Amino acid sequence: MNQHIYSLQELAHLVKGELIGQAEVKISGLASLEQATTHHISFVNGEKYIEQALHSKAGALIISRDLQSQLIHHQNFIIVDNPYLAFAMLTHVFEIKRMSRGIESTAKIHPSAMIADNTYIGHYVVIGENCVVGEGSIIESHTKLDDGVEIGNQCFIDSHVTLTGLTKMGNHVRIHANTVIGSEGFGFAPYQGKWHRIAQLGSVRIGNHVRVGSNCSIDRGALDDTILEDGVIIDNLVQIAHNVHIGENTAIAAKTGIAGSTTIGKNCILAGACGVAGHLKITDNVTLTGMSMVTKSIFESGTYSSGTGLFESGQWRRTIVRLRQLADVPLTKIGKRLDHIQAQIESLESTLNTRK
Known part of the structure; x- marks a missing residue:
């Protein structure tokens, strides 16, 4: 595993920031203000972190211009408008990435599947008939792609993921370990005291730059497709039922459950452990605070709560x-x-x- 080392000048260029200090200082990684050493770069995201920054041993700091005069003990800075965003950009620079490409000998791939060049297919991966894996995508070990599943370019599919139900996803999608996408929706017709299974005939469609955490379940549609539009991000342990439609850039935190045929708009935030009943509509730019229970449609943007705060x-x-x-x-x-x-x-x- 090779360690990446950059000059401060190179990092400033990558985040389009202004360099102040020693351009050739070598930086080998990111670290918090408390744990940083002279070989690390850290960031100061506002006035409340000034005291920590003053005591930090970081070799360089990413800051906004208005904070520089308060950090008299430091000499090396990258000045940007948004230090947190610059930090996020640099995490990709120092991230350890899988560089190997090719198909491992234990993988089982149907002859009809189309696997693009420059991909990696891990050990014991199973890929069914008429599947498509796009350019530069990585599929880690023990993952299963059922017949007809399509994966776009530059996607990352972690270990023990199951993609079924004719799922189709765009480019730059990340699916983390043990998640199941395209599984059978929870559809049953009650008759004479018994539950009669409804075969799920829809699929799952996932846009570009979507992220799904580990141990999630996203069901295929009963007739129409379950849809995650571009930029949706989903935490671990989230359940999305059949025919749910989630708009662009919506974020969903852990342990949230969304019942079937609900539509959620763009740029929404669902905090942890929210519950959303079925067949509802939530408009754009809605925030649900933790443990909120949504039992009726929301037609006006804003912040909504229903969880009870902590009491003695x-x-x-x-x-x-x-x-x-x-x-x-x-x-x-x-x-x-x-x-x-x-x-x-x-x-x-x-x-x-x-x-x-």
């Missing part, structure tokens, strides 16, 4: 008691009581006004 245990028990007591009071009785209180307030106001 005793306070939580008292709150639950009060909620139960409130639930036992008929709404009509509450309404009458409020009307009576309102009448008393108006009477007092009238009396006070006559005395002035």
Whole structure:
């Protein structure tokens, strides 16, 4: 494993930043402000990290221009508008990438499959009939591509992934370990006390630059396809049911479940452990905070919450008691009581006004 070493000037050029300090300083990696040494570069993402930066031993810092005057103990900087974005760009520079290409001897590939040049097919990979694997894509060990699956260019499919149900994905897609895409949707017709399985005839279509974490399940459509548009990013342990449609650049955090035939717009954020009921519509630019439960459609952009925040245990028990007591009071009785209180307030106001 070769370690990449760059001059500070080279890194500044890569992030289109302004170099201040020693251009030939050698940088061998990224590190946090606390753990960085003289061979590392770190970043300062705002005023609240100034104290950590002052004590950091990093050989260079990525900062915004307004922070430079406060970092008097450092000499080497890359000045950018967005330090966090520059840091993200440099993670790709120092990332250890698989460089080997070719097909391992234990892989089983159907003769009808089309495998582009410059790909890597790992040990014990199984690729079925009429599959397509695009240029430069990497498929790690023990992954299975069922018949008719298509993978675009420069994709990364991690170990133990199953792609089935005629799944088709675009370019620069990353699928992480143990995820299943194109599996049978949860469709059953109830009749005479029994559940009758509905064969799932749709597929899964995934756009470009999509990322799916590990241990996720994305079901194929019942009739229409399940769709993930360009730029969608999905954390680990997410369930997406059949016929769900997720718009561009939407982000979904871990342990979220989305029921069937729901449409989610563009640029949405679903925080951890959200639940979305089926056959709903969520418009563009909606944020759901952690553990939110969506039971009706959302037609206006904004931030929505339904999870209950943390209480001290005793306070939580008292709150639950009060909620139960409130639930036992008929709404009509509450309404009458409020009307009576309102009448008393108006009477007092009238009396006070006559005395002035």
